Amino acid sequence: MMGSCSSFLCAGLGLAISLCALSTQAAAQKRARELGIAPGVLQPGPLNAITDVTGVAVGHVTLFEGQNVRTGVTAILPHSGNIFQQKVPAAVFVGNAFGKLAGSTQVEELGNLETPIVLTNTLNVAEGIAGIVEYTLAQPGNERVRSVNAVVGETNDGTLNDIRGRHVTREHVIEAIRSAKGGPVMEGAVGAGTGTVCFGFKGGIGTSSRQIAAAEGGYVVGVLVQTNFGGVLEINGAPVAQELAKSRGGNPNSPPDGSCMVVVATNAPLDARNLKRLAARAMLGLAKTGSYSSNGSGDFVVAFSTAPEVRVPADTRALTLSATLLTNDAVSPLFQAVKEATEEAVYNSLFMARTTTGEGGRTIEALPVDKVLEICRKYNVLREVK
Numbered sequence: 001m002m003g004s005c006s007s008f009l010c011a012g013l014g015l016a017i018s019l020c021a022l023s024t025q026a027a028a029q030k031r032a033r034e035l036g037i038a039p040g041v042l043q044p045g046p047l048n049a050i051t052d053v054t055g056v057a058v059g060h061v062t063l064f065e066g067q068n069v070r071t072g073v074t075a076i077l078p079h080s081g082n083i084f085q086q087k088v089p090a091a092v093f094v095g096n097a098f099g100k101l102a103g104s105t106q107v108e109e110l111g112n113l114e115t116p117i118v119l120t121n122t123l124n125v126a127e128g129i130a131g132i133v134e135y136t137l138a139q140p141g142n143e144r145v146r147s148v149n150a151v152v153g154e155t156n157d158g159t160l161n162d163i164r165g166r167h168v169t170r171e172h173v174i175e176a177i178r179s180a181k182g183g184p185v186m187e188g189a190v191g192a193g194t195g196t197v198c199f200g201f202k203g204g205i206g207t208s209s210r211q212i213a214a215a216e217g218g219y220v221v222g223v224l225v226q227t228n229f230g231g232v233l234e235i236n237g238a239p240v241a242q243e244l245a246k247s248r249g250g251n252p253n254s255p256p257d258g259s260c261m262v263v264v265a266t267n268a269p270l271d272a273r274n275l276k277r278l279a280a281r282a283m284l285g286l287a288k289t290g291s292y293s294s295n296g297s298g299d300f301v302v303a304f305s306t307a308p309e310v311r312v313p314a315d316t317r318a319l320t321l322s323a324t325l326l327t328n329d330a331v332s333p334l335f336q337a338v339k340e341a342t343e344e345a346v347y348n349s350l351f352m353a354r355t356t357t358g359e360g361g362r363t364i365e366a367l368p369v370d371k372v373l374e375i376c377r378k379y380n381v382l383r384e385v386k
Helices: 013-027 105-110 122-138 170-178 240-248 271-288 329-351 368-376
Strands: 057-065 070-078 086-098 115-119 151-155 205-211 220-228 258-266 299-307
Touching: 057 122, 057 170, 070 122, 070 170, 070 220, 086 105, 086 271, 105 299, 115 122, 115 170, 115 258, 122 151, 122 170, 151 220, 151 258, 151 299, 205 329, 220 329, 240 368, 258 271, 258 329, 271 299, 271 329
Parallel strands: 115 151, 258 299
Antiparallel strands: 057 070, 070 115, 086 299, 205 220, 220 258
16 A cells, blocks of 8 residues: 555544554555566556556545444546546446446446545445536536536445445545545555455455557557456456465365456547447456356446547537547557456555455455465566566
8 A cells, every 4th residue: 555644535633544554564564566466468657557557537535434434435537637528438347237337328438527426335336426416516717517417436345334324425526536646556455445345355445557569559558447246356367365275274265246346447549439448358358367257246347548639528519620640550558458458457455455354244355375386486476577
């Protein structure tokens, strides 16, 4: 986890102290790549985060209150300007539609995104919409706006969170948007990942990026995930779940239901058609980790391009728009990049999470890192950290 407690919304001094302690604890944790788990062959960007895509910002509000509230909000902004007035090309790919992705139909129809993307829990999608709408209407330049297509994704954090209490408010959503910034991204049990579970262990927010070779355009692909799904965990090809089951007993197949939200950003000049193709390849990264998109897992990918030349102005009388786009053949390196970055983002969500006790006294353990590294050594999948 990176960053400071200022990224949290603290209801009082006691909560602030507890969150700072959690942040300090997580600071000692290491991301997957720091431990030698480096999927694929492409290199990450300097931050190995979705914010390696210039202009992208991420904000979290974490609600970690009392014995039962373990939830929050994560907001992803494609650029720092007025997104409604300068829309970005976007697309949605649905791996399995057992979930709620508000705003997806207009994105599919028009091929662009006009608001921040907000992630939260299943029963607070409405508050996510309300927060985005209020934020957008209040922005200078939007005084005449009468329709806002808010994009809100979710996973069900009811295992650890009092989800029926619906503790996320529109004010929390606005705070997450307004606090969003570039730079390092906090990961693990923060924001929308505070109460999630992944492969039977504590999941959360994870991020990663990949840099394309200069000869292929030098573009960047960044991924952020909210992990709350199951399957048979593999890490960099090592059968982690099977090996842990041998030593612990039990079924290597963790409860398969849940969901995963994936947000993909790139600075490559892509239109909605090729962004949809890019989004589809993120599912290959999920599969590499052991997910099989079970019936009860809502797996959604939202992809957008930040390239200035492909933005869509809201207020234009022009009858046509023109932009230079990548050819179909030139998109293949981006497909590889998104697969690798999605896989590593899932690992980061696990390695950066912490053991959490929540609703009903239930405890979800963090990934047993030492044992996982032993398994990875056994299967010779660790690399020297550079």
